[in-house]
Amino acid sequence: MAVRTREAESAPKEGAAALGPALELKHVSLDLGNTSILHKVSFRVEPGTIHCLIGPNGAGKTSLLRTILGQMPHEGVVKIRWGARRGIGYVPQRIDVEDLLPLTLRDFIALSCQRRPAFLGMARRLRAEFDECMQALGLAGKVNRMVGQLSGGERQRLLFAQALIPMPGLLILDEPLSSLDRQGAELIQERVRQLADTGMTILWVHHDLKLVREMADAVTCVNRTLRFSGDPAELLSPERVLEAYAP
Amino acid sequence: MPLLDALSAEFMQRALLAGLLVSLAASYFSPFVVQRRMAFLGSGLAHAAFGGVALGVFLGWAPLYTALPFTVAAALAIVAVRHHSALDIDTAIGILFALAMALGMIFLYLTPFYTRDAFTYLFGSLLALGPSDIWLAAGVCALTAALVPWWSAWAFASFDRELAVADRIPANRHDYLLAAALAALIVASIKVVGIILVSAFLVLPGAAARPLAKRFRTFTLLSLAIGTSTTIGGLLLSAPLNLPSGPVIILCQCGVFAAALLAARWQD
Amino acid sequence: MNALHEMLRAWAASGADSGWLPSTFQYAFVVNALLSGLVIGPLLGAVGTMVVAKRLAFFSQAIGHAALTGVAVGILAGEPYTQPFVSLFAFCILFALAMNFARNHTRISSDTIIGVFLAISLAIGASLLLFVTARINVHVLDTIMFGSILTVNDTDLNILWGMTLVTLIVGLVNFNRMLLSTFNPALARVRGIRVRWQDYLFILLITLLTVASVKIVGAILVEALLLIPAAAARNIARDLRSFVAYSCIIATISCLVGILVPLQFNLPVPSGGAIIMVAAVCFLVSLVLRAAVPALRDAA
Numbered sequence: 001m002a003v004r005t006r007e008a009e010s011a012p013k014e015g016a017a018a019l020g021p022a023l024e025l026k027h028v029s030l031d032l033g034n035t036s037i038l039h040k041v042s043f044r045v046e047p048g049t050i051h052c053l054i055g056p057n058g059a060g061k062t063s064l065l066r067t068i069l070g071q072m073p074h075e076g077v078v079k080i081r082w083g084a085r086r087g088i089g090y091v092p093q094r095i096d097v098e099d100l101l102p103l104t105l106r107d108f109i110a111l112s113c114q115r116r117p118a119f120l121g122m123a124r125r126l127r128a129e130f131d132e133c134m135q136a137l138g139l140a141g142k143v144n145r146m147v148g149q150l151s152g153g154e155r156q157r158l159l160f161a162q163a164l165i166p167m168p169g170l171l172i173l174d175e176p177l178s179s180l181d182r183q184g185a186e187l188i189q190e191r192v193r194q195l196a197d198t199g200m201t202i203l204w205v206h207h208d209l210k211l212v213r214e215m216a217d218a219v220t221c222v223n224r225t226l227r228f229s230g231d232p233a234e235l236l237s238p239e240r241v242l243e244a245y246a247p
Numbered sequence: 248m249p250l251l252d253a254l255s256a257e258f259m260q261r262a263l264l265a266g267l268l269v270s271l272a273a274s275y276f277s278p279f280v281v282q283r284r285m286a287f288l289g290s291g292l293a294h295a296a297f298g299g300v301a302l303g304v305f306l307g308w309a310p311l312y313t314a315l316p317f318t319v320a321a322a323l324a325i326v327a328v329r330h331h332s333a334l335d336i337d338t339a340i341g342i343l344f345a346l347a348m349a350l351g352m353i354f355l356y357l358t359p360f361y362t363r364d365a366f367t368y369l370f371g372s373l374l375a376l377g378p379s380d381i382w383l384a385a386g387v388c389a390l391t392a393a394l395v396p397w398w399s400a401w402a403f404a405s406f407d408r409e410l411a412v413a414d415r416i417p418a419n420r421h422d423y424l425l426a427a428a429l430a431a432l433i434v435a436s437i438k439v440v441g442i443i444l445v446s447a448f449l450v451l452p453g454a455a456a457r458p459l460a461k462r463f464r465t466f467t468l469l470s471l472a473i474g475t476s477t478t479i480g481g482l483l484l485s486a487p488l489n490l491p492s493g494p495v496i497i498l499c500q501c502g503v504f505a506a507a508l509l510a511a512r513w514q515d
Numbered sequence: 516m517n518a519l520h521e522m523l524r525a526w527a528a529s530g531a532d533s534g535w536l537p538s539t540f541q542y543a544f545v546v547n548a549l550l551s552g553l554v555i556g557p558l559l560g561a562v563g564t565m566v567v568a569k570r571l572a573f574f575s576q577a578i579g580h581a582a583l584t585g586v587a588v589g590i591l592a593g594e595p596y597t598q599p600f601v602s603l604f605a606f607c608i609l610f611a612l613a614m615n616f617a618r619n620h621t622r623i624s625s626d627t628i629i630g631v632f633l634a635i636s637l638a639i640g641a642s643l644l645l646f647v648t649a650r651i652n653v654h655v656l657d658t659i660m661f662g663s664i665l666t667v668n669d670t671d672l673n674i675l676w677g678m679t680l681v682t683l684i685v686g687l688v689n690f691n692r693m694l695l696s697t698f699n700p701a702l703a704r705v706r707g708i709r710v711r712w713q714d715y716l717f718i719l720l721i722t723l724l725t726v727a728s729v730k731i732v733g734a735i736l737v738e739a740l741l742l743i744p745a746a747a748a749r750n751i752a753r754d755l756r757s758f759v760a761y762s763c764i765i766a767t768i769s770c771l772v773g774i775l776v777p778l779q780f781n782l783p784v785p786s787g788g789a790i791i792m793v794a795a796v797c798f799l800v801s802l803v804l805r806a807a808v809p810a811l812r813d814a815a
Binding site: 281284285286287289290335337338340341342345346348349350352353356357369370441443444446447450451453454457458490491493494497498500501504 | 567572573624626629638640642660738739742784785789792794798
């Protein structure tokens with residue numbers, strides 16, 4: 001498992017415009033009813049970086065993601081400065097598919113990624129991309145299995161696959177490794193590294209701080225307010241984290 | 248005064264007695280129905296009761312006493328399906344009860360059915376309550392009273408089933424008891440509110456009490472108060488106006504529900 | 516379309532005469548009934564898959580029962596109870612939209628909301644019906660609940676064809692979006708789907724279908740056909756394509772057998788009841804198949 005060196009990342013990519021967008025949040029606040037979920041959160045995400053979002057449970061991370069996705073009415077500014085490739089890929093934590101529903105993996109991807117009704121089969125143009133993606137994520141043997149029968153880890157890999165069809169400029173992942181075993185987790189991590197290498201911007205909500213230290217180019221800690229944001233090597237000391245996670 | 252005159256009539260006294268008995272039972276169970284999301288089950292059991300009544304009419308037996316085992320069996324079957332199969336309960340309820348309706352329809356088709364009887368069973372009727380109906384109502388009320396000692400166990404399981412089971416509460420067994428009690432209650436209430444409205448009778452008192460109560464004890468007490476008062480009130484209203492009791496009672500309960508929602512909003 | 520119906524009736528009659536079709540086919544009302552079964556079957560079977568996938572069984576039942584009240588409103592408004600379309604449609608739409616609105620905007624559980632709306636609708640409907648049946652006769656209840664498929668005429672069939680067209684257009688375009696909205700609304704929104712809109716669109720579709728079918732098959736049967744064939748198909752299908760296909764087939768078979776068998780063999784069973792019984796049998800068979808054939812249960 002290669003650890004990315006910091007020096008290589010901080011040098012700006014020469015020549016071509018960055019593939020993924022830059023994100024900027026300025027004084028973003030979110031109130032739901034009488035509760036303040038987020039208060040004046042500001043930070044930047046640089047293009048082509050792996051940017052991790054950490055914080056205790058219930059601290060507003062998922063709400064922050066939804067705000068960035070434009071799905072929550074908020075105060076403050078969320079600016080996405082697109083690069084060469086537009087489009088957001090979103091990897092949610094879970095999908096509500098009941099066990100018995102006859103929905104195969106192929107059906108699910110067809111459903112998410114094409115216009116043609118999924119019960120008429122997968123669109124021709126999608127098939128190659130689909131096969132490749134399934135292969136890369138170790139799901140190739142299970143494409144005709146029903147989603148309801150997948151293990152938690154397999155489902156998460158499926159959700160990851162869905163976000164990459166079509167390839168986005170910004171990839172947002174909400175705790176994608178929580179159900180995965182070691183092998184699955186490594187698969188996803190490796191894939192994310194490869195994607196970041198191509199210049200995609202990755203925003204990743206995560207709770208495993210060891211992983212964050214290894215993988216992230218930048219880390220932001222949110223616990224209703226912004227606790228810290230910047231270089232993981234300096235910021236992820238035990239004292240800082242403990243302090244930041246306190247209510 | 249027409250009201251006092253009405254009260255002295257024997258049929259009115261029987262109606263009030265039956266109404267009080269079934270409304271006590273219904274309002275007691277209503278919070279559980281609301282909290283455990285069993286409104287669909289209630290509706291489904293009413294359909295099953297329709298099938299049972301039709302069977303009774305077809306066979307020439309007492310319709311309510313035929314409907315009773317029929318509906319209880321249906322209730323137990325649904326709970327069994329929920330506990331022992333992957334089939335989701337909504338589908339199970341929907342199918343079982345479409346079936347009961349179909350059977351009911353077929354039985355009715357095969358029977359010469361008197362219009363007056365149809366009205367009584369569908370909409371409730373003050374005039375048609377006989378001693379056997381009172382006994383049924385009393386029996387159900389007694390059954391409810393016998394189940395009251397388990398109130399807090401049932402309340403616990405309604406809010407956090409896993410914790411309740413971990414606490415050694417036999418939640419599964421209680422599910423069967425509750426479902427069977429609901430079935431019996433529905434059958435007993437048919438002549439008071441009618442088959443069409445009996446599931447409403449099971450849901451509305453609890454639904455009305457919900458916005459106003461924070462603790463389950465208040466929830467239950469309020470539900471009892473609302474359910475019984477609207478039933479008695481509805482019965483008293485319907486007599487002089489010569490309307491069938493079912494719609495009047497349910498409309499009263501709807502009114503209280505609306506008022507409760509407004510009151511709760513005002514409080515916030 | 517009337518010309519097509521005429522042609523089919525004539526063809527059936529000649530078939531009955533020469534003996535390769537059962538004798539009941541000589542009657543126009545039988546052919547009409549079968550035709551409507553051939554249209555309603557696939558229609559309700561297909562939409563039913565979405566009802567089951569979205570777990571809207573109770574919701575669609577409430578809409579079906581609202582038809583009872585809708586007809587009563589219509590009669591009160593002076594429409595003939597055989598063609599109470601405008602008030603029926605208006606009432607059911609308002610009811611469905613209000614119920615969905617309440618589901619989305621209150622903290623009360625969906626189950627209780629539907630239960631309360633059902634209660635209100637039935638209470639009003641029951642009161643109105645009593646008022647109104649004093650004028651006509653009690654069999655109006657019968658017709659609304661169980662329909663009257665043996666009195667289907669060309670107008671009814673044309674309405675069904677219209678509904679099929681509408682459903683095809685709406686369904687084909689929005690199928691994926693509706694399902695994805697159910698699985699994960701946030702993901703659906705990222706994909707550019709207007710989740711609330713899709714929700715209301717589907718509700719509208721079911722309401723339209725219910726209203727269009729009520730006179731023919733009755734409220735109870737609409738609800739049953741939106742649920743049972745899809746539930747049966749779910750037991751034996753292994754992917755979306757077979758799910759939808761089986762559901763349509765089972766619904767159509769239920770309709771056709773339920774209409775033909777009692778007529779052909781002179782059984783004293785009303786067609787509505789027979790259709791539900793056939794559908795229920797299909798469901799039982801699907802349960803048995805699923806239990807007996809491991810391939811249907813296990814992962815591929």
